[in-house]
């Protein structure tokens with residue numbers, strides 16, 4: 001079973017995964033029409049900013065057992081066994097935020113969504129793009145990620161690669177990568193957004 | 200193995216499910232007072248409010264008992280446990296092959312809590328309700344028509360939800376509370392005042408300190424006489440003065456009882472083979488570090504699940520309970536957890552940030568370097584992150600100021 005693996009050290013904070021995610025969860029599936037849709041499609045992966053301005057694509061871990069699923073009052077959260085994915089049934093969701101209180105990663109958001117009853121705010125989170133996967137496509141965030149901070153692979157492959165990386169790092173002298181002056185890991189738009197939000 | 204579970208609330212249901220995952224053959228009997236398909240108790244206030252129909256309360260299928268091969272004994276109350284004979288006795292005269300006692304190897308007490316009764320004259324009048332179960336809410340719905348004025352006693356979670364529901368139904372609601380703001384058991388003063396402001400802005404009337412001495416009416420309640428001498432007109436009264444663990448049938452000389460039934464880390468009581476879970480159980484509170492009954496849904500789920508595993512022979516330790524709540528009121532979201540009003544002790548540090556214009560408030564309570572409590576008003580999306588830090592007692596290495604910001608996120612806790 002392939003899964004989305006996050007490599008935080010590679011994230012450059014470009015937020016393309018967010019755009020791709022929102023587009024993949026839009027009615028039209030096309031960025032240019034998606035931005036005109038009502039409700040406006042929103043991402044389910046969130047590039048959070050770290051203490052030093054570095055990015056991190058935060059997405060649902062599809063935990064098992066999943067704390068959100070246990071805490072959900074109306075029983076709207078369930079597991080899709082085929083894709084090992086924790087899903088939210090927006091027809092059942094009552095927007096009580098019990099899952100917000102249960103999720104240790106803070107990956108659930110509350111807004112209108114094209115899959116939910118019209119004008120109703122519901123809990124929304126990553127669904128591993130199972131519609132795309134069923135068509136043989138990789139999840140949209142992975143497809144969009146240019147720095148390989150998001151990969152789609154089996155856990156054993158990911159572990160093997162990581163082991164190899166560690167092995168290499170002990171045999172080669174690896175120093176800190178010198179970054180050119182003016183080069184900033186965090187995208188400017190994200191910075192502006194943070195400054196606006198921070199009070 | 201023969202399992203008996205008393206109570207078909209969420210703790211009992213979760214226990215039955217986890218027993219079945221481990222032990223597919225053992226006999227499971229659930230004895231429960233309520234005859235509805237397993238339903239979500241906290242959601243009954245949404246039915247009162249008119250947000251959902253009663254059918255949406257069910258959280259398991261109508262074939263729940265059948266599917267898991269459970270013997271349901273519904274509509275019956277357990278009156279006695281014979282610990283020595285390992286039997287549970289119900290209030291029924293045995294007839295036609297039906298028995299009134301059930302033998303067990305492992306017993307779970309998951310009887311939840313009952314609404315705390317009040318003392319006042321005229322309580323038997325119509326339209327005076329407690330709000331604990333689906334039946335209560337169905338009765339309320341029938342008495343709503345034509346009513347205009349509602350009186351809610353108590354500003355705890357239930358009183359508060361009742362008031363909110365009736366306001367949404369267009370009632371003129373008066374709430375009688377002891378402290379100056381609602382939810383005083385959950386929230387601190389600053390947060391409570393923000394909640395109060397929002398409710399008052401939408402028309403709630405609040406009276407602090409007064410209590411009801413008597414109700415009067417002609418068959419149905421019409422007036423309430425208060426301890427301060429005033430008289431209130433009311434068409435409906437809801438009593439929400441907290442809950443008490445439902446354990447009158449428990450033999451206290453054989454099963455240790457404090458406020459709730461005392462359990463150990465495996466949810467087992469002082470009497471071997473008897474377990475307790477949910478609103479009726481008492482165990483150490485992670486944040487308060489003292490025995491506590493946290494009568495909340497997520498703990499009933501956790502405890503029921505773990506009790507079931509332990510009963511079926513898989514030893515799983517329960518770390519402790521943690522008080523927490525999240526509520527949305529009109530345009531304000533509130534989340535609270537753990538110790539929100541710390542004792543006067545230098546071991547505790549409190550930091551907070553308030554912006555009344557944005558209706559933003561966040562308060563964090565630390566004991567040494569561990570987060571033990573929080574109050575959040577709005578921007579609650581990341582609340583689970585903070586709650587999990589309280590739950591895991593992780594020493595906090597980053598500055599508290601960072602955690603007070605609305606855009607605090609998971610990445611900021613990571614080292615690399």
Ligand SMILES: Cc1cc2nc3c(=O)[nH]c(=O)nc-3n(C[C@H](O)[C@H](O)[C@H](O)COP(=O)(O)OP(=O)(O)OC[C@H]3O[C@@H](n4cnc5c(N)ncnc54)[C@H](O)[C@@H]3O)c2cc1C
Nearest residue numbers: 206208209210232240241276277310311477478494495496
């Ligand atoms: C209006 C309302 C709103 C709430 N809102 C929230 C909320 O927002 N968040 C939250 O965390 N919690 C909330 N709660 C609390 C939550 O519902 C409880 O914590 C939870 O239901 C406890 O589950 P339980 O299984 O322990 O007990 P219960 O759900 O009380 O189930 C116990 C069952 O046992 C039965 N029983 C009792 N005695 C006997 C007996 N002697 N014999 C046979 N059967 C018996 C009872 O009839 C009941 O069906 C709310 C409660 C109410 C009433």
